[in-house]
Amino acid sequence: MTPPATSPSCRLLTVWFPDWAAECLAGNDPAIVFHRDRVIAATAPARAAGVVVGQRRRMATARCPSALTPSRDIDTEHRCFAAVIDALCDLVPGVDVIDAGHVVLDVKGPAQYFGGEARVITRLVEQVLPGVVPAGVSPPAVGVGTSLATSAVAALRSHRAGHPVVEPPGDTRWRDGVQLIELVATGDVDADTADVLSRVGVRALGDVSALGAAAMSDRFGHIGARLYRLSVGDDPRRPVIHVPADAPAVHRSFEPPLADTTPVIFAAREAVIDLLASPAMHGRICTGALIEFGTEHAESNRRGWFRNEGLTSTALVDRVRWQLDAWVRRPGAITAAITTVSVIITDTADDVGASQRLWGGRGTTDDAAQRAAARLGALVGPDRVTVPEWCGGRLTGQRFAWVPAAAAMHADPDLDRARVTPGGGLWPGAVVRPAPNSVPVHPVAVEVCGADGTPVIVGGRGDLNTTPATVRLAGSEHVVVWWAGPWPVTERWWEPRRRRLARLQVVFDDGTAHLLAVERRRWSIVGSYA
Amino acid sequence: MGSDAVLAALAGTAGVGRAGDLVAPEIVRVPSSVGALFPHGGPLAGSVLACEGPAAWSLAAAVVAPSVAAGTWMLIIDVATAHACTVEPEALSEAGVPLERVVRVTADTAGSVHVIDLVIAGLEGFGVVLLVDPGSLTGAAERRLRRRLVDRGAMVVVVRPHQLGRRVTRGAAADAVMSTSVIGVDGIGEGWGRLMSRRVMVSASGRRMHGGRHVEISLPDESTGGVSAPDTWP
Numbered sequence: 001m002t003p004p005a006t007s008p009s010c011r012l013l014t015v016w017f018p019d020w021a022a023e024c025l026a027g028n029d030p031a032i033v034f035h036r037d038r039v040i041a042a043t044a045p046a047r048a049a050g051v052v053v054g055q056r057r058r059m060a061t062a063r064c065p066s067a068l069t070p071s072r073d074i075d076t077e078h079r080c081f082a083a084v085i086d087a088l089c090d091l092v093p094g095v096d097v098i099d100a101g102h103v104v105l106d107v108k109g110p111a112q113y114f115g116g117e118a119r120v121i122t123r124l125v126e127q128v129l130p131g132v133v134p135a136g137v138s139p140p141a142v143g144v145g146t147s148l149a150t151s152a153v154a155a156l157r158s159h160r161a162g163h164p165v166v167e168p169p170g171d172t173r174w175r176d177g178v179q180l181i182e183l184v185a186t187g188d189v190d191a192d193t194a195d196v197l198s199r200v201g202v203r204a205l206g207d208v209s210a211l212g213a214a215a216m217s218d219r220f221g222h223i224g225a226r227l228y229r230l231s232v233g234d235d236p237r238r239p240v241i242h243v244p245a246d247a248p249a250v251h252r253s254f255e256p257p258l259a260d261t262t263p264v265i266f267a268a269r270e271a272v273i274d275l276l277a278s279p280a281m282h283g284r285i286c287t288g289a290l291i292e293f294g295t296e297h298a299e300s301n302r303r304g305w306f307r308n309e310g311l312t313s314t315a316l317v318d319r320v321r322w323q324l325d326a327w328v329r330r331p332g333a334i335t336a337a338i339t340t341v342s343v344i345i346t347d348t349a350d351d352v353g354a355s356q357r358l359w360g361g362r363g364t365t366d367d368a369a370q371r372a373a374a375r376l377g378a379l380v381g382p383d384r385v386t387v388p389e390w391c392g393g394r395l396t397g398q399r400f401a402w403v404p405a406a407a408a409m410h411a412d413p414d415l416d417r418a419r420v421t422p423g424g425g426l427w428p429g430a431v432v433r434p435a436p437n438s439v440p441v442h443p444v445a446v447e448v449c450g451a452d453g454t455p456v457i458v459g460g461r462g463d464l465n466t467t468p469a470t471v472r473l474a475g476s477e478h479v480v481v482w483w484a485g486p487w488p489v490t491e492r493w494w495e496p497r498r499r500r501l502a503r504l505q506v507v508f509d510d511g512t513a514h515l516l517a518v519e520r521r522r523w524s525i526v527g528s529y530a
Numbered sequence: 531m532g533s534d535a536v537l538a539a540l541a542g543t544a545g546v547g548r549a550g551d552l553v554a555p556e557i558v559r560v561p562s563s564v565g566a567l568f569p570h571g572g573p574l575a576g577s578v579l580a581c582e583g584p585a586a587w588s589l590a591a592a593v594v595a596p597s598v599a600a601g602t603w604m605l606i607i608d609v610a611t612a613h614a615c616t617v618e619p620e621a622l623s624e625a626g627v628p629l630e631r632v633v634r635v636t637a638d639t640a641g642s643v644h645v646i647d648l649v650i651a652g653l654e655g656f657g658v659v660l661l662v663d664p665g666s667l668t669g670a671a672e673r674r675l676r677r678r679l680v681d682r683g684a685m686v687v688v689v690r691p692h693q694l695g696r697r698v699t700r701g702a703a704a705d706a707v708m709s710t711s712v713i714g715v716d717g718i719g720e721g722w723g724r725l726m727s728r729r730v731m732v733s734a735s736g737r738r739m740h741g742g743r744h745v746e747i748s749l750p751d752e753s754t755g756g757v758s759a760p761d762t763w764p
Contacts (some may be wrong), residue, residue, distance in 0.1 A: 372655025
């Protein structure tokens, strides 16, 4: 499915309540909501005391000691926000819900109907929203743009300016002035990419468009290509009112109709899992979806959902639940049992993986692992946190070494792969696979004896004086059931520190298998097949 | 059905159930032969598995290999190093574990840092934690571990290797305990051949595994396609 590009005449209006997570819970009381010990929302009294988004928990609570710190409750946020969505849906036909407190709607039609975008904004801010927004919630930021990205940036600027911000239609200068750091705040560009671009002097969309499509695509891959499209106003994402004809979709009908939301959600869950696993979604992730319910009285509820990061099956079922919950709770909205549920994927994106970065370098999972390794190093000492490194050799335990991670882990996955890739030619005489998977830190001395108790000796020609029958270890005796070898090896025969030893595989009667080595007539366990 | 009754019924059920309860549980990728031991076809994300017996290491490597091969990082917390053995990277590689995503930390049981703190710190960045012979965990420590595991959707595999001359300690309660017993070996005889694989009976018991389950598998499993140094037998 190829999403249609945004037309130049597209006009999208973003309504954003920046502190919805806190204000819908606490209203006029000072309250701060944290995520991972960082402020994500605060009520007006808390903000007045100096609390800002992104602040650390310690700093925020010091600034406003009397503030409540409720846990984030996404269900409640969406339940409270349902009334706002319903009110907006009454005004305009296409509303995309990005998150609780954040919607985008196609304003072109309503602007023609009401006589201009300014009148639509005025109607929204002064008439529609005050009636449905809970007490204590600050007025929303309102921005209008020609694409989802610029509309979100306009809303961001509106939040700072305190009044609606509108991108002038047909004026590319406004779009050219959009800073990449603003796109980071709206989630359209990741911070690392913006940082890299800013260091080479690309700080605004105007700089991106000046570089050209080929240069951006060649140097920055799909991220560059996408940024260039944004810079020329060609945002492929559109509100769900424009459902592509070939959009992947699933429909479930209920006979008899269901008067209970739980089986509806279950059915939607099955449908969503099937939908996301369908061949049409191969290699792509769902970023926009339209969910629709119908009743036996021909009532319907239709809502679009959008998420830049992608909608997984869990996220989609969450949205089914929120939408159904809000519809059922709305007085007079539903008078009969539910007969249908449909999920239509309206927008997709390439599944480049959350972990992939510029030039295919280290991703988020790699970075997280490196940070965790550093943290472990701080706890136990850097020398105790190790990674494997190929050294080569014939003897078990020598072919790979555990080296300190702080020195050996690279920022480049290719180098890490090279670190563990066997190379440097063949090692005749090395133990063939499978290798013992457990190696004693220090070889464990044992006695290998024949059936009559005679110590087993490996002769100069690599032959045994008797068949191995028992292995004595720390006072216990193990019966050898199967054995193979010996395999002699001489290392560095040309040097004074040469070694000559032989190896023997044995399987004991308890099923354990070991690799023994004899050197100077002393046997030891050098590896175990555990 | 009357409208009022429908409304009442629908309103009464509004808000019930969370997506987490409704969506199929996330299953950790394991070899199909091992997956047959589990009711869902594999262990659930956020669970603790234990591998015991004479093929504990081989089984643990086979269990974690698909996840690490799919991009997850693995942390090995080696508590037993001071007095026993250490894991051989080559064997992990042969089992299909990409070594470039493996980190090992050796824990000192006499040190001030509890092994559970290492596990919890590791879960911040590693999706699979291989815990070697951790000994016993207190109830509080285990609860902390479980909370974090569920949050992260990670998997902890406790390896309790069979060691000569040492008793195996009982550690944290696992969601599934997979006990191994060797029922045969391939490739080796009385003075000939070489050990190629072992036929292992794996018995699983634990939560939602009433009556226990058994499966016979070959370890190492050649189908995993692990990468190793070229075969150069003498």
